[in-house]
Amino acid sequence: xxxxxxxxxxxxxxxxxxxxxxAHSASFCSPENHLARQRYLxxxxxxxxxxxxxxxxxxxxxxxxxxxxxxxxxxxxGGIFELGWxxxxxxxxxxxxxxxxxxxRVLIIITYHYSKGSRExxxxxxxxxxxxxxxxxxxxxxxxxxLFGTGHRTVYPLVCGFESDEDALVLHGSPEQTLDLSTVxxxxxxxxxAEIAALCPDMPEPVQRxxxxxxxxxxxxxxxxxxxxxxxxxxxxxxxxxLGRGFDFLHAPNVALIIGPYSxxxxxxxxxxxxxxxxNMDSGRIPDDGFLLLCSAPYQEPxxxxxxxxxxxxxxxxxxxxxxxxxxxxxATRMVTRSAILHWPERKLEVRGS
Numbered sequence: 001x002x003x004x005x006x007x008x009x010x011x012x013x014x015x016x017x018x019x020x021x022x023a024h025s026a027s028f029c030s031p032e033n034h035l036a037r038q039r040y041l042x043x044x045x046x047x048x049x050x051x052x053x054x055x056x057x058x059x060x061x062x063x064x065x066x067x068x069x070x071x072x073x074x075x076x077x078g079g080i081f082e083l084g085w086x087x088x089x090x091x092x093x094x095x096x097x098x099x100x101x102x103x104x105r106v107l108i109i110i111t112y113h114y115s116k117g118s119r120e121x122x123x124x125x126x127x128x129x130x131x132x133x134x135x136x137x138x139x140x141x142x143x144x145x146x147l148f149g150t151g152h153r154t155v156y157p158l159v160c161g162f163e164s165d166e167d168a169l170v171l172h173g174s175p176e177q178t179l180d181l182s183t184v185x186x187x188x189x190x191x192x193x194a195e196i197a198a199l200c201p202d203m204p205e206p207v208q209r210x211x212x213x214x215x216x217x218x219x220x221x222x223x224x225x226x227x228x229x230x231x232x233x234x235x236x237x238x239x240x241x242x243l244g245r246g247f248d249f250l251h252a253p254n255v256a257l258i259i260g261p262y263s264x265x266x267x268x269x270x271x272x273x274x275x276x277x278x279x280n281m282d283s284g285r286i287p288d289d290g291f292l293l294l295c296s297a298p299y300q301e302p303x304x305x306x307x308x309x310x311x312x313x314x315x316x317x318x319x320x321x322x323x324x325x326x327x328x329x330x331x332a333t334r335m336v337t338r339s340a341i342l343h344w345p346e347r348k349l350e351v352r353g354s
Contacts, residue, residue, distance in 0.1 A: 006237040006254070010290030010336060013239060017255075017292070021349040024249030028068050028347040037067040046210035047099035048072065049092070051140060052111040053079035053123055054242075054258030055164075059251040060109070063167040065217030069347075071109075073248060076260040077269045078125015079112060080136065083143040088262035096148065096155055106155045107207050108144055112137040113162040121164060124236075124276075134161065138172075152202050158211075167225060169218045173199040181218050189216050239286045241273045243320045244313060246296040246342030246349065256294075261316065270323045278331050290334045293320050296349065298342040306341065310352060313339040 005016050027033060051074045052058045060071050072095065074081070083089050099106050112133035115121030122128035126136065141157040148155035161170035168182035179199050192215050196208050203211070240256035250256050257273040259266065281288040297312035299305040317339040325332040340351045
């Protein structure tokens with residue numbers, strides 16, 4: 001019987017993680033996926049941004065049957081964001097401005113997640129409190145409107161619940177008005193254009209048109225996963241702390257705690273993540289022979305961009321390791337640190353050192 005990944009020695013777990021990254025890059029760059037992505041973007045012009053939790057179950061391309069690379073992710077521990085954070089606000093504004101310069105509208109999907117079958121399978125960042133997670137998503141929506149306006153003609157913020165037992169999306173027109181895709185049979189796919197228009201009457205028609213494939217894809221996906229028994233056990237077995245950006249390949253549940261480089265106080269989420277790793281070791285959920293601190297920064301082009309990415313990643317690795325050593329000195333003796341850069345056009349992770 002094959003030993004589960006979380007139970008293997010740390011060196012084998014790291015090898016498995018690097019292979020996962022290589023496989024993701026190969027899939028992303030394959031001729032079939034490249035052409036599918038190009039064709040999709042030619043047919044659907046809206047730039048789609050997703051703000052979501054680091055939880056590996058929240059894999060929007062998979063659950064909407066959308067080509068990899070179409071949805072631009074912002075991931076952070078607990079899905080917790082504050083657009084007043086200087087770096088996050090600048091990144092989001094730059095991403096929107098780039099799309100607008102290309103004549104594109106922007107759909108920002110603001111997610112929260114929960115489990116209908118068990119409260120404990122909800123978002124740990126909000127102590128598995130669905131109401132608190134949803135309220136935070138609506139706060140982000142208000143901040144997006146403050147940044148880009150309430151008319152929604154160019155930038156449309158859409159709050160979207162993610163029910164993780166069935167990978168079902170719940171679209172919010174308001175906290176009270178929702179469209180739960182788990183309740184929609186495949187036979188009603190043809191009704192979704194009218195349903196989206198009724199739910200979000202202020203959404204521009206081109207954005208409605210480009211949201212439609214995600215909605216239809218999710219309905220088909222839900223129907224497919226209902227055909228077999230699904231393992232819902234999500235006992236926390238994380239053994240990786242990811243700090244930075246470029247972790248799209250990590251959509252395996254209960255492997256990593258991903259901390260985006262957005263908050264001005266990165267030390268707080270790093271300490272939170274290290275505390276979770278320590279509990280996992282102390283309880284025997286993972287071996288106590290080591291854990292990985294993996295830091296990454298993406299770059300588009302060689303030269304200055306690549307050099308800056310190397311500096312960012314090295315800084316994050318040093319900063320993260322220092323915080324962990326100060327907060328958990330005994331745990332830090334079992335820390336393996338790796339800094340990496342990610343070539344964004346190929347989603348290729350290049351480990352630079354330890």
